[in-house]
Amino acid sequence: MKINTHLKSVLLFIPIFGNSLICYNQENYLPENNTVSFNGTFVNKNVDDEFKAASDNGLFKAMYDIGAVTDEQRELLNLKLFRDDRLLYFMESVPGSDLYISNSGYMAVLDMHLHFIQQVSIRFYNDTGKFVYSDTFEYASLFGFSPMGEKFVVGTDKELMIINLRTGKSNSVECCSKFAFSEDEQILATAKESRLTIYEQFQPVYKINTGLFYPRGIAVSSDKKKVYIIDKKNLKAFSLSDYNELFVKKLPENYSYRNLMPVPNAILAGVHYRYQGISSGILMVYNSQGDILNEKELATKNYDEFPETKSPQKSSSKYDQIPWPFIPFDDVHKVWNHYEQHMGDGTGYWAYLHQGLDLEVPIGEPVYAVEEGYVKLVLTIGGASYWRLAISPDQVSGYSDGWLYAHLIESSIQVDVGDYVGLHDYLGDIIYWSADWGHIHFVNIHDQGTIWYYDDDEWGINFNPLLALYPITDAVAPVIENFSTGSKFGFCANETSNYLDPDSLYGDVDIILKISDYHGDSEWEQPAFKTYYWLKSLPDNSLVFPKTLGQILNHTYEFYNAGGYEGYAPLIYKKDNLHPSPHWMNESRDYFQILTNNNGDSIAELSETNLAFPTTDYPDGNYRIFVEAWDEFGNMDYDSMDVNFDNFNTGFSDISFVNNNINCFPNPAADYTTFEFDPEDEFSSPVTISIYNNSMMLIQKYLYNSGDRNSSQLKINLEGFTGGLYFYKIVKGDNEFTGKLIIR
Numbered sequence: 001m002k003i004n005t006h007l008k009s010v011l012l013f014i015p016i017f018g019n020s021l022i023c024y025n026q027e028n029y030l031p032e033n034n035t036v037s038f039n040g041t042f043v044n045k046n047v048d049d050e051f052k053a054a055s056d057n058g059l060f061k062a063m064y065d066i067g068a069v070t071d072e073q074r075e076l077l078n079l080k081l082f083r084d085d086r087l088l089y090f091m092e093s094v095p096g097s098d099l100y101i102s103n104s105g106y107m108a109v110l111d112m113h114l115h116f117i118q119q120v121s122i123r124f125y126n127d128t129g130k131f132v133y134s135d136t137f138e139y140a141s142l143f144g145f146s147p148m149g150e151k152f153v154v155g156t157d158k159e160l161m162i163i164n165l166r167t168g169k170s171n172s173v174e175c176c177s178k179f180a181f182s183e184d185e186q187i188l189a190t191a192k193e194s195r196l197t198i199y200e201q202f203q204p205v206y207k208i209n210t211g212l213f214y215p216r217g218i219a220v221s222s223d224k225k226k227v228y229i230i231d232k233k234n235l236k237a238f239s240l241s242d243y244n245e246l247f248v249k250k251l252p253e254n255y256s257y258r259n260l261m262p263v264p265n266a267i268l269a270g271v272h273y274r275y276q277g278i279s280s281g282i283l284m285v286y287n288s289q290g291d292i293l294n295e296k297e298l299a300t301k302n303y304d305e306f307p308e309t310k311s312p313q314k315s316s317s318k319y320d321q322i323p324w325p326f327i328p329f330d331d332v333h334k335v336w337n338h339y340e341q342h343m344g345d346g347t348g349y350w351a352y353l354h355q356g357l358d359l360e361v362p363i364g365e366p367v368y369a370v371e372e373g374y375v376k377l378v379l380t381i382g383g384a385s386y387w388r389l390a391i392s393p394d395q396v397s398g399y400s401d402g403w404l405y406a407h408l409i410e411s412s413i414q415v416d417v418g419d420y421v422g423l424h425d426y427l428g429d430i431i432y433w434s435a436d437w438g439h440i441h442f443v444n445i446h447d448q449g450t451i452w453y454y455d456d457d458e459w460g461i462n463f464n465p466l467l468a469l470y471p472i473t474d475a476v477a478p479v480i481e482n483f484s485t486g487s488k489f490g491f492c493a494n495e496t497s498n499y500l501d502p503d504s505l506y507g508d509v510d511i512i513l514k515i516s517d518y519h520g521d522s523e524w525e526q527p528a529f530k531t532y533y534w535l536k537s538l539p540d541n542s543l544v545f546p547k548t549l550g551q552i553l554n555h556t557y558e559f560y561n562a563g564g565y566e567g568y569a570p571l572i573y574k575k576d577n578l579h580p581s582p583h584w585m586n587e588s589r590d591y592f593q594i595l596t597n598n599n600g601d602s603i604a605e606l607s608e609t610n611l612a613f614p615t616t617d618y619p620d621g622n623y624r625i626f627v628e629a630w631d632e633f634g635n636m637d638y639d640s641m642d643v644n645f646d647n648f649n650t651g652f653s654d655i656s657f658v659n660n661n662i663n664c665f666p667n668p669a670a671d672y673t674t675f676e677f678d679p680e681d682e683f684s685s686p687v688t689i690s691i692y693n694n695s696m697m698l699i700q701k702y703l704y705n706s707g708d709r710n711s712s713q714l715k716i717n718l719e720g721f722t723g724g725l726y727f728y729k730i731v732k733g734d735n736e737f738t739g740k741l742i743i744r
Contacts, residue, residue: 028294029263029285033058036281037411038301039428040258040272051082053384055149057103059083060127064094069434070584071337071358071441072115073097074385081107081129089129096123098383102149106132106165110143110383116352118454120382124152124165133168137161141379141454146181153179157455160190162202171202177453180227182220183262187240189227191215193451196229198240206243210236214418214451219260219267226288228267230257232418235269237290247290255282258416266293272414273297277305279414279426303366306424319463321470322370325405325442326361329368329424332473335519336360336439337584338526339464340553342573342591344581351569351581356404356443357465360522363432367405367440369425370469375415376402376452384410385431390445390452391421399448401462406441407431417451444468464529464554466632477635478517478528480627483592488641489513489625490574490592494612496744497576498723504646506725507742508612511550511595512574515629515637527573527591528629529553538622538642545613550595550627555604571597571609595627615645662730668742675714675730677704689714691741692727699726718743 023032030036033054037043046054051061061082067075076094080087083105096109105127110120114136123134142155152163159172160179174197176190188199196208196218212231219228226237226246235257237246251257251271258281259270271282279301285294304327323329337343337358344351373393380386387410392402405427412429415421430438445452446460466472483490484499490512491500500509515528531550536543551572574592575581582589596613598604626640663676675689687704699721704714726741 028283028296029266029268030261030283031057031263034261036259036270036283036298038279038281038299039412039414040256040270040281041411041413042259042261042268042270043411053099053101055101055103055105056145056147059103060088060101060105062099062101062107066432066435068585071343071354071439072386073112074433076109081105081127083127088127091129096121098385100143100145100152100383102145102152103147104149106145106149106152108143108145108152112382112386115382116355122152122154124163126165132165133163135163139454141381142177142179143380143383144179146185147183148185151185155179157453162188173197173199173202173204177451178215178218180218180220180260182224183222184224187220187224189218189220191218191229196227196238198227198243208238208243210238212236214416216257216416217260219262221267221288222262222264228260228262230260230269232256232416235260235267235286235290237267249286249290256416256419274414277303279303303426305426306368308372308423319468320371322403322468323368323424324359324469325367325370325440326359326365327368330471332469332471332520334360334522334524335466335526336522336524338553339443339466340555340572341527342569342575342581342589343584344575346583346586347580349580351573351575353569353572355461356406356441358439358441360437360439360524361430363430363436363438364409365430365438367408367427367430369421369423369427370403372423372425373402373421374450375417375419375421376400376447376450377454378413378416379454380410381454385433387413387431388441389413389415389427395450397448397450399446401444401446402452404441404443404445404459407433407439461557463556464632466529467554472633474520474631474633475635476518476520476631478515478629478631478637480629480637480639481514481516483512483514488639489627491643492574493725493742495609497578498744499578500724502641502643505615505643506645506647507616507740508614510574510597510612511625511627513550513593513595513627513629515591515593517629517631519631519633523587525587525589525591526631527553527593529632530630531593531595532628532630533595534626536624536626537618538624541624544618544623547626548600549598549602551593551598552602554602567606568604571604571606616647618645620645620647662737664728664739664741667740668744669718670744672718673716673741675704675716677712677714687730687732689716690729690731691716692729693724 033045034042035045044054046058046061051063054061064079065077067077074097079091079094096111098110100108107125109123118139119136120140121136124132126132137154139157140154144153150166154161159175161170161172163170176192178191180189190197194210194213196210198206210229214231216230228237233251235249239246254275256272258272261268267286269284271284273280280297281299283296283298287293324333326333337354339357341354343354373391374395376390376392378389387408388406390402390404392400394400408428409431433439444462446462491509494508494510517526530552532547533550534547535545574594579592597608597611622644624640624642628638630636689702691699721743723743728739728741730737
């Protein structure tokens with residue numbers, strides 16, 4: 001596999017880097033604490049099972065435990081930061097999910113608790129554990145410390161921000177996909193597509209058209225005379241005096257550039273060799289003229305290869321069928337979090353919908369492509385645990401669809417933007433998420449461009465992945481559980497927490513099911529995929545409301561943005577203090593799915609939260625409600641419940657009273673309501689106002705003195721009234737007026 005077998009002996013270089021000495025391997029120029037992974041990327045030897053993070057120079061190392069986890073968050077506990085073997089400080093609880101350590105001992109902690117609105121909060125601590133700075137960023141996908149370790153860089157869709165942690169001040173330059181400093185940090189180089197920009201003191205001094213549309217790495221030489229850039233096949237060097245191209249080096253078939261690292265008198269390139277089930281990381285050392293000084297294979301891994309077998313089509317699905325992304329491809333793998341699953345912290349305070357499908361797998365499990373196509377993105381949204389890639393079958397500048405694979409080990413990822421991937425190609429390995437397992441976040445997304453950036457119009461969600469994965473052999477049907485003691489279903493006044501007696505339903509009613517589902521041998525409880533309901537009158541058993549779709553967990557969203565899903569959550573699920581959002585890490589999770597917030601189609605609109613079942617459209621009497629709950633695999637549970645509609649069919653006359661000059665407000669009411677009369681009306685007799693409960697029992701009677709022209713209102717204190725439906729009757733002589741009063 002050697003590209004060049006010409007080797008030279010190399011002297012030992014020990015320059016000053018930041019505040020520490022760096023020792024280099026005499027044979028290959030590589031700093032002693034670095035090596036090359038089997039995918040060609042540079043990795044830190046100090047990061048292992050014991051030390052979870054380390055500075056580039058290897059001087060600072062951190063160990064920590066992982067506590068509770070969610071779909072996108074991890075609790076880091078018992079952190080110890082070391083300088084060499086000396087403990088610097090201990091932090092019992094770390095306020096974030098991942099971290100970076102600088103060459104001067106600063107620590108950046110990335111907090112992902114607002115990931116569902118594309119935000120990451122970063123807190124910084126110095127080498128004594130003292131908090132020094134924090135900020136929150138939207139659409140961040142580029143992170144890292146500067147060489148001296150006192151600046152931190154965050155790249156968003158708007159800018160590249162450079163934060164000076166010693167002063168608290170920041171500078172910003174144009175957004176980019178790659179960045180690199182000179183060793184003394186006087187020069188900053190950035191790349192986005194074919195544009196390479198050179199900055200001095202954060203001011204642009206030159207823009208170079210490199211001709212490389214998919215840049216994979218850049219570096220500024222140690223003497224600040226050259227800047228290097230790579231794509232898959234090319235390494236180019238440009239002069240920093242006249243910005244002319246100095247040389248270009250090309251790789252043969254099956255080799256690709258992955259990383260660059262400047263060292264004194266040379267440039268190191270991490271190269272990936274991949275062919276016939278072998279993935280190897282190769283270090284290539286070039287001198288300042290582009291001559292190869294050394295070439296050495298430093299890591300290798302054998303991976304399985306499989307024929308590109310297509311999955312058979314399912315006639316019941318409109319989606320192209322795909323295999324599962326793990327071996328065996330023809331087995332259902334453990335589902336942890338469901339598409340559009342109700343998620344939260346177990347309280348009634350907030351909730352959102354899960355944006356894809358989470359599959360639980362062992363740590364380090366290989367991931368395979370479910371469809372051939374072109375790599376559209378490879379990036380992280382929050383540190384080492386959040387690397388992801390997406391592959392689309394269409395390499396177009398307009399909109400296209402593709403599969404997103406998230407939570408991969410960066411040093412295992414086999415591809416980069418612009419690469420072509422075949423069906424069942426090995427993509428990379430799953431990171432550790434909890435103490436003994438990992439997971440993939442998997443979903444079909446929609447974006448535009450030959451490169452998909454993490455920006456504010458990106459990654460629209462297309463459909464529920466379980467509708468495309470094949471085979472689906474689960475035989476466990478959903479279960480419709482009792483909503484409460486003595487009631488199979490739940491009923492409440494529309495968009496309230498006023499729960500109604502099934503024997504006395506009135507007004508606009510939300511119908512709620514408590515549904516439980518399990519996929520195969522997974523211990524994680526799921527919601528129902530699809531619900532239906534219909535209504536028959538009793539005792540004749542005639543259909544009065546046809547079978548209608550309640551909800552289907554297969555909605556399309558414009559943006560990959562759970563901030564919107566938080567708004568959609570109460571459209572699909574009931575959430576209040578009695579029925580809080582399920583805790584994401586409970587294996588048993590209660591899902592209260594609302595059937596009636598839908599006009600019967602498969603499109604979710606926020607305005608549909610106002611929809612409900614109108615019991616007033618039907619005569620008072622007995623009815624039977626029927627429901628079905630389905631999963632994606634064709635399994636179904638069925639149940640019914642008898643109810644009574646009671647909308648005040650009392651026999652009161654509906655005779656209008658004195659030109660209808662009476663107004664009751666507010667209605668619905670809470671603490672009080674007011675009956676207002678027109679003072680210009682003259683009444684020869686008093687007016688009585690009677691309040692009845694929904695069982696037509698008289699609760700209270702009031703008298704309005706119609707002869708008092710200065711008294712045009714009668715205010716009624718509702719303290720002591722329980723929430724629900726009431727009726728009022730106004731009587732003046734032989735005239736009556738009746739109406740409804742809702743008390744919250």
